Amino acid sequence: MTPVKHIVFDIGQVLIHYDPDVAFRSVIPDAAERKWFFDNVCTHDWNIEQDRGRKWADAEALLIADFPDREHHIRAFRQNWHQMITGSIDESVVIMRKLIADGHDVTMLTNFASDTLREAWERFPFLTESRGVTISGDIGLIKPDKAIYDHHVATFAVDPAATLFIDDSAKNVAGAQAAGWQSVQFINPETLRADLARLGVRI
Known part of the structure; x- marks a missing residue:
């Protein structure tokens, strides 16, 4: 792999x-x-x-x-x-921030309406701390369509085979894999830590 x-x-x-x-x-x-x-x-x-x-x-x-x-x-x-939006998933935020602090290339890809995501940015500034985000509502594409993964690759110049996608939806995980990405389904922060370790990402 x-x-x-x-x-x-x-x-x-x-x-x-x-x-x-x-x-x-x-x-x-x-x-x-x-x-x-x-x-x-x-x-x-x-x-x-x-x-x-x-x-x-x-x-x-x-x-x-x-x-x-x-x-x-x-x-x-x-x-x-x-x-x-009842709150943040704090341990996930800790993981994301540690990855960024350690120099990993972190971006976001989300199915979100344009206006409501910007409201979320106001409440949760950590959503703006990655290198960038692909917002479905801005580009007219949604997961799990292959086109949105391809758009993210082109926008952020990532190598699909070397890209790990983290999503709670099994359909979106499968969509990423169909686009040539690595992907894991988010269950909880503890499982994510284990998945990252299994894939050689140390945090």
Whole structure:
């Protein structure tokens, strides 16, 4: 296996916690109704299109046309977005900062809407400490499409075979591997430390 020269972090559920349910507990108090809402209205598939670059106003309009009685709840998704980021994953941040301090080439690759990531930067300055970040919402590409990994390679001049990608999603890990990268699925910081050590990255 090619020695790791470049380390690429995902952001959500690797460096920061993301939980839409938390933001909706006061909006839709009933747990079963909240689940129905996320399963049928503000779904993952709907939200990922904002990560691809769709504007929130357009996204809301699409849903309100189909669920006019849910307009307040639909608009609450963006309005309450800041509550969905419940905090940092501190030990992951420690690992990332140690890698940077030790001279490793660290970048980020994330499925994130352009505006909400910039809000996250304000709250979590460590998200700006790597050499750079590929933001899906800025370029109109999302993981696990091969094109976003290729875009990152071209932008940051990394060698795919020598690049390690860390992501919580098995699909995104597989996408990176299909693009010729090395990749591990993030489970928790302790497992990440073990994965790095196994791949010859000392921290």
